[in-house]
Amino acid sequence: MYKKLFKENSLSILKDENIVLDIFKFIHDNPYPTDDEFHKFVESKGHKPDEYETYAYAILRRIS
Secondary structure (H helix, E strand, O other): OHHHHHHOHHHOOOOOHHHHHHHHHHHHHOOOOOHHHHHHHHHHOOOOHHHHHHHHHHHHHHHO
16 A cells, blocks of 8 residues: 555655655554554654654645
8 A cells, every 4th residue: 555655646745665664564563552652663764753753644635
């Protein structure tokens, strides 16, 4: 499913497939994360939460 996100123009903001995969795996493993849990996860990957949140919201917009 996630590969479809990269083929369609509406999500051209998603340039890093690894971030998308990270988000999908995290949500799969933690279906109802708190904001703090999501931030801790992202920071453990060495990224800024804002970057991952941009991806997460773009994904949600596309699949909703």
